Amino acid sequence: MAETTSAAAPRKHPKGMPVLFATEMWERFSFYSMRAIFALYMITPEEYGGLGFSPVLTANIYGAYIGIVYVTTLMGGYLADQVLGIKRSIITGGLFMTAGHFLLGMIIVTHFVEGLSPLWFFFSALICLVVGNGLFKPNISTMLGNLYREVPEKKDDGYNIFYMGINLGAFLSPLVAAYLRGLHPIHGWHYAFSAAGFGMILSLTIFLSFQRFVKAGDIPPASKRKVDPETQEKARLDTGDPKKNRQRTIALLIVFVIVIFFWMAFEQQGLTLTFWAQNATNTALLPETFQSVNPMFILLLTFPIVTFWGFMRRRKKEPSTAAKMVFGMLLTAVAYLILAFAAFSGGNDGHVNVLWLVFAYASITSGELMLSPMGLSLVSKLAPPGRLGMMMGGWFVAAGIGGYLAGAVGILWEYVSHGVFFLILVGSSLIVALALFTLLKWLNPVIHDAEQEAEAKAA
Template sequence: MSNLKSGTLLGHPKGLFLLFGTELWERFSYYAMRAILVLYLTDKTINGGLGWSTQDALNLYGIYTGLVYITPLIGGWIADNFLGQRRSIIIGGILMALGQFTLALPNSMVDPHSVTAFYLGLGLLIIGNGMFKPNISTMVGDLYQEGDNRRDGAFTIFYMGINLGSLLAGIIAGTASAAYGWKAGFLTAGIGMLISLVTQMVFAERLLGDIGKVPAAKRAAAMNKSGKQEPLTKQERDRLKVIMIMGLFVVIFWAGFEQAGGLMNIFSQQYTDRMIGSFEVPAAWFQSLNPFFVITLAPIIASIWVKMGPKEPSSPIKFAMGLFFLAAGFLCMIGAVMQQGGDITVKTSMMWLVGAYFFHTLGELCLSPIGLSMVTKLAPLRLASLMMGAWFGFNAIANYVAGIVGAQVGEAGPMAIFSGIAIAATIAGVLLLLCSNQLIRWMHGAEGKVVEDDVAEAQPVEA
């Protein structure tokens, strides 16, 4: 399904950079809205907020983010069986743009229609995201043939676009909201989604060719001589087992990583010395460290994977590395707590937080884009987008677990939480290393790697 007619750029198909730009502006739209959602809900001033309680706002936020990660399951299935990826992301993009502009409609705290329009906007965003999110990632994988060692690097570059959009979103939407009110922030999110749509619609035909046009199930049926949908083969079932097992480790990673927006955010606000001379660094600025590190480190990591060639680690090994880096980040947070010496009035160095975010980002780059790439390698063609949706479902579970873990800080204390996550991540990394050979066997050469004592078995399967 690779499209070579458009040529290459930096060693990758030019279509990759179109998908990079499309995803960048879609993620800008998403994170711009997310950055101001709770603030808008709880604002009781003339800026145009809805005046909700903090508890109600956070409850809605949790429901919204959970649905955002669940609906890609449905959107992936629809794309695989009926619409194809290209048509799905256009429909999803239109729905999300409509959702953002609906949120930008003028409102009043006492006008019941304002709340109705607000829920309508959220609903459009949730449905649109479900159509868009799994399919744009699947199309990145379709640019490369099976066994192409550029794929992991491609997803790392693609992942950089996600984080560049995130970095821009907080700055632009936050500035617009502060200057012109919350509705201006939602308006900028809608404009970002329009840019994403226009970029895709103008350049897709030239740079992507036929990629994403035909539903995966129809392509799989056409490749089958009988023309009928056959049951999953042993190889396909084995590969699906790898996706499911690796998904369990993904839950562990993100449950720890997502403390950045909760427990670590509170720690930066209450217990960190944020003074540089006479200037106090806003606690919210630490949230920009992760996308900043992703943008600066992603090209380096991508080039390392490509240069390693046949010696490039397999996905299970990269995942284990990601878990070890997560543990290293929480060792930094343990250092911060130890600096307090049991006295919560003591402010700790902000360098502990910088170190934690640095190691967490290294872990993210070893796991998140690699996971997206892995799903496109292992998922059967007719289930490609559905399995990408399932992969995002693991993120939904992780976000829920992260909330439960972070909420225990009042009873257990930050030291117990940080050390517990570090220990859990280390144990999970070791277990993954021990399982890696079996997981590679079940991949049946999808990454060009075969365990030595399994060569005889693997070769006939690939024949």
């Protein structure tokens, strides 16, 4: 796909776009393969190949892992900016992730060697994975954005395609993990973990093999960059209107609170929703298979939802960004209400039809499509001048706190009935939706103003 600047011909996506699409798809394949069986592996008794952790310990480790994985992206962005540059950060991160996945795969050795504990491998692997993800994830997104410098009008489309690649990897990974785990009741865990490692090798191979298409997206570290003092001074002096900055910062903080509670509910996928699939649903499918349902619905429902918003926009009835976020939290509440109903209809002590879970996923995915895709874009529009990096970091910290809280709330799975647990998540989502609804009158003009300003700059 060659770039062209001809005024007559439409401009195309940069050639590096499919390279980064494939790189990210396989990286997400590796990440979600591991996440698919992570909590199950920890909680499964040693006699069945797992680590035999208690449910409380499992939830704590899961929450800490998901939380830290998001927060280390701040570190990764900083290291890329100051020390490594983008390309080397991606490669280094990829290598750490590969090592982490294969360390989990190598735990199989402890099944044959007397006295060798799997815990050393396990915790070393987690450290490698959080470091690797921190270096890889933010920088590949930044590289993608940099490739669109010459064709900014294509940038949103580029990120949408990139997002599809993420979800394709996320869709395939639990299916592959479930297939491999099913091959052997004890060693199968490590076949699945190793597959994640091979996925990461494929990702790095693609990235390294097609460097000539993506090098335009690389930015060297600050020490090697030529900085125009005039531009730097101009950026330092351009602080914007203080009143507007204050309003937009408050708006962003409100968005971050929403994000925290959304991710707290959403990240139950890898923890309590997988336990529910294992222990409370009538299905011959392995429970981790159902972690592919969310990305499946993203791939299928994105276009209909986007089309619906387009339809509403033409009739001047499209809800504001903040109103969409209210709908998102309401749909999240509906998802857990469906599961609460299923629990009180028999799932608390026995098994129920697996379609309850599938429809709950449909609802929470629709909620995600109202909230998540616009997230970083909204942050970039609302962030006051000179504070973009900090606010982007705030977005990831919010997601990290949400992930951590997912584990903290997940502890309750052991202490209350499933129905009550799901009602807790209904309650938290509804409270947040209601709070946001009451703030709409103030939020809407602040966000609308920022969006209009961003559109005017892009034009």
